[in-house]
Amino acid sequence: MAKAxxxxxxxxxxxxxxxxxxxxxxxxxxxxxxxxIMIGATINDMVMDHRGSRTILMSARTGHLGPTIFRSTxxxxxxxxxxxxxxxxKAPEGEKGISVHHNFFVTPAHASEPGVWYxxxxxxxxxxxxxxxxSWEPVSGFNDHPRFKEWWNPPDEGPPDGPTLHSVMIxxxxxxxxxxxxxxxxxxxxxxxxxxxxPLNKGQVSDFMPNPTAEVxxxxxxxxxxxxxxxxxxxxxxxxxxxxxxxxxxxINIGKTLPKPYxxxxxxxxxxxxxxxxxxIFPLDGSFPLGRxxxxxxxxxxxxxxxxxxxxxQANGFPKSGGWFSVKRQAMNADNHDPLGLYLGTTSGEVxxxxxxxxxxxxxxxxxxxxxxxxxx
Amino acid sequence: xxIHIPTPLRAYTKQNIVxxxxxxxxxxxxxxxxxxxxxxxxVINEQGEIREHIKIFVNQSIAENLRxxxxxxxAVHIIAAISGG
Numbered sequence: 001m002a003k004a005x006x007x008x009x010x011x012x013x014x015x016x017x018x019x020x021x022x023x024x025x026x027x028x029x030x031x032x033x034x035x036x037i038m039i040g041a042t043i044n045d046m047v048m049d050h051r052g053s054r055t056i057l058m059s060a061r062t063g064h065l066g067p068t069i070f071r072s073t074x075x076x077x078x079x080x081x082x083x084x085x086x087x088x089x090k091a092p093e094g095e096k097g098i099s100v101h102h103n104f105f106v107t108p109a110h111a112s113e114p115g116v117w118y119x120x121x122x123x124x125x126x127x128x129x130x131x132x133x134x135s136w137e138p139v140s141g142f143n144d145h146p147r148f149k150e151w152w153n154p155p156d157e158g159p160p161d162g163p164t165l166h167s168v169m170i171x172x173x174x175x176x177x178x179x180x181x182x183x184x185x186x187x188x189x190x191x192x193x194x195x196x197x198x199p200l201n202k203g204q205v206s207d208f209m210p211n212p213t214a215e216v217x218x219x220x221x222x223x224x225x226x227x228x229x230x231x232x233x234x235x236x237x238x239x240x241x242x243x244x245x246x247x248x249x250x251x252i253n254i255g256k257t258l259p260k261p262y263x264x265x266x267x268x269x270x271x272x273x274x275x276x277x278x279x280x281i282f283p284l285d286g287s288f289p290l291g292r293x294x295x296x297x298x299x300x301x302x303x304x305x306x307x308x309x310x311x312x313x314q315a316n317g318f319p320k321s322g323g324w325f326s327v328k329r330q331a332m333n334a335d336n337h338d339p340l341g342l343y344l345g346t347t348s349g350e351v352x353x354x355x356x357x358x359x360x361x362x363x364x365x366x367x368x369x370x371x372x373x374x375x376x377x
Numbered sequence: 378x379x380i381h382i383p384t385p386l387r388a389y390t391k392q393n394i395v396x397x398x399x400x401x402x403x404x405x406x407x408x409x410x411x412x413x414x415x416x417x418x419x420v421i422n423e424q425g426e427i428r429e430h431i432k433i434f435v436n437q438s439i440a441e442n443l444r445x446x447x448x449x450x451x452a453v454h455i456i457a458a459i460s461g462g
Contacts, residue, residue, distance in 0.1 A: 064430040064457040065385055065419040081415055087423035099422035 004274065004338035010377040011343060012056065013351065014043030014330070017369035019058055021076055028341055028355050031364055038062075038070060038079065045106040045330055048377035049132075051114055057133045059103035059119060067100045069119065071133040084135035086119050086127035088143070098123050098155055105166040105330070110175035120165030123155040124182050126194065141195040142180070142188070151185045151199070151216050158184060166329065167223040171230045179225065179233070186218040187235065203251030206239050221267045222329040229276040234308075236269040236281055236329070243279075243308050254308025258283060261295040262302065262313070268332035272340055272357075277307045280314075280334075280358060282327045282344060292326055299325040301342070301358050317361035318352070325350075330373035345371030378450060380409065383457040386420070389413040402433065403443035405453065420455060432456040 011022040011031075018039035022031050037043075042061045049055045058070040058079075069082040091097025100121045109116035115132040118139075126139040142148070153163030164183050171177035176193040179200070186201040204218045219238035226232040231246035241255030241264045255264025265286025272278035280303050285291035294300065300315035318325075325346045332344040342354045349368035354361045380397050382390045390413050397412065399405035403425075410417035420431050425443055427433060433440045434454040435447060447453070 062419070063385070064428065066422060066428050068418075083415060085418060087418070090423055090425065097424040099424050099426070 005336040009335045009337070009341060010048070011351070011364075012046040012048060012373075012375045012377060013345060013368065013371060014046045014058065014373035015345075015349070015369035015371050016042050019043040019046050020368060022351065022364065028335075028337065028353070033365060034076070037076065041070075042102065043372060044102060044104045045373045045375075047106040047108070047375055049108045049117075050377070051108055051111050053114065053132065055132050057106050057117060057119075059106050061102035067102045067121070069103055069106075069133055069136065073132075082129075082134055082136065086121055086125070086136040086138075088125060088138060098125075100125065101155070101162055104164045105168060107168050107170075110170045111172065112175050118168045118170075120168055120180065122162035122164045124152045124163050124165040124185065126165055126168065126180060128194070139194045141190070141192075142197050145197055151188070152182060153184050167220065167235075169223065169225040171225070172227060173230060177230075179223065181220040181223050181235070183221060184217060184219040184238070186216045187220055187223060200244075200249070201251070202249060203244070203253075204237060204239070204242060205253070206237075208239070222269045224269055224271045226271055226276040227273055232276040232307075234269050234271060234279050236266050238265065240264045241266075241269070241281055241308065252308075254304070255281075257310050258302060259311075259313070261285070262300065263287070263295070265292075266327075267329035268327055268344070270332055270334050270342065273334065273336050274338075274340075275305075278303065278305050279308060280332070280342060281311075282325075282332055284326065293324040294326075297322050297324050299323040301344075301354075301361075303358050314354070314358035314361070316359060317354075324348075328372055330375075331371050333375055335376040341376065343374050343376055345374040347371060378405075378447065379452050380405070381452065381454040383455055385457050386416060386455065389416040389419070399447055401443065401447060402435070402440055402445045402453075405447060406443065430458045432458050 007026045009024045013020040019037040021034040024031050045059045056072045061067050068085040070079045072079045105120035117129045119127045126142045127136045129136045167181040169179045178190040188197045189200045190197045199216050205212045206218045220235045223235040233244040235242045240253040242251040243254050244251045262283040263286035266284045270280040285295045299318040300313050302311040304311050335341040340357045347370045351365040397408040406417045
């Protein structure tokens with residue numbers, strides 16, 4: 001990951017009404033858009049395996065026909081449905097069980113486990129595939145943890161799109177060391193490859209809770225672990241932007257210096273793969289009743305080059321007014337070129353990019369359905 | 378018996394009417410899943426409940442759950458209900 005990529009970039013775009021793939025030339029200036037893929041299905045995430053196989057998985061909710069996973073092993077030319085999609089165990093007779101409403105977050109597992117993937121769902125559950133996404137089993141160490149019912153949001157509570165499990169991360173130094181996030185619920189860590197878990201929420205302050213510093217109940221929206229320094233964690237939370245240097249075991253709010261009217265409320269957070277001190281956010285209006293659009297219709301990204309001590313506004317190229325952008329948690333990401341390319345998708349179906357680490361933004365696409373995820377491959 | 382398949386499920390069956398058998402809807406969907414792997418989970422969730430936007434008619438009656446009895450000669454319609462705007 002330390003060495004920068006060169007050549008063409010592939011953007012995998014999940015939307016409320018299907019998936020799309022955009023491919024660039026080697027300069028990242030000319031882009032071509034694919035036809036729609038699985039049009040009609042909501043694609044919450046679309047991820048290519050970076051470990052070599054180049055399998056692509058899409059987490060989907062197929063309208064009337066419920067949740068599933070689609071997979072492609074030929075770079076998106078053809079797609080097959082998982083033979084056994086993520087599903088919770090059937091409840092004992094007389095008890096009410098839960099069922100997956102939608103598959104949400106997708107990630108390949110550790111490099112030492114080719115063909116292994118994780119998916120986070122709504123209601124909150126963690127699932128693992130050991131056959132390159134064809135069949136899925138619940139990770140009972142989390143889903144059936146004795147304290148799980150203290151940690152999760154029940155399916156009929158939580159945000160309008162349902163409570164989600166997202167941001168599953170595996171330490172590149174140790175396949176047994178994992179993190180995940182519940183929105184809401186908080187951050188959780190495992191040291192034994194998911195068999196046992198504990199909360200990792202000290203330092204977060206959630207002013208919507210009766211006890212704002214409770215052990216659990218927090219609302220991380222998106223969390224990232226730095227690939228070069230896996231002990232450096234960042235998260236965009238419902239109530240702030242946080243950094244943790246793992247040895248301290250405490251989250252530090254690094255969003256307080258953002259200039260008004262830009263708030264520390266947002267969804268995505270993006271790291272520079274070669275610099276653990278560089279981080280981007282895309283602030284939204286966090287005032288009551290949570291507008292969740294660019295404040296004043298003036299979209300801007302913000303970058304910190306010093307681990308969140310201070311922030312620089314990056315709005316060059318975005319509309320100066322009338323730009324009511326909303327960007328979901330999986331819809332802003334980076335490639336690994338030098339300079340780094342940034343990509344974001346809006347709920348109004350626009351794709352924007354910066355080829356120069358946020359200094360100038362240009363619009364790549366319009367009129368797509370509501371964008372749920374943008375991943376660079 | 379004849380099972381009438383809605384458009385969204387024809388990716389599995391390739392036909393709009395298929396033959397399957399069972400003494401109950403649960404048995405019938407087990408047979409359908411044997412013939413058309415993966416189809417059952419598209420209609421029935423992991424708790425054995427008919428998905429919220431799917432309706433199943435046995436002859437002229439709507440089935441509430443998979444315990445609905447079937448007899449030879451019954452006609453089963455799977456309906457992807459109209460929902461949304």
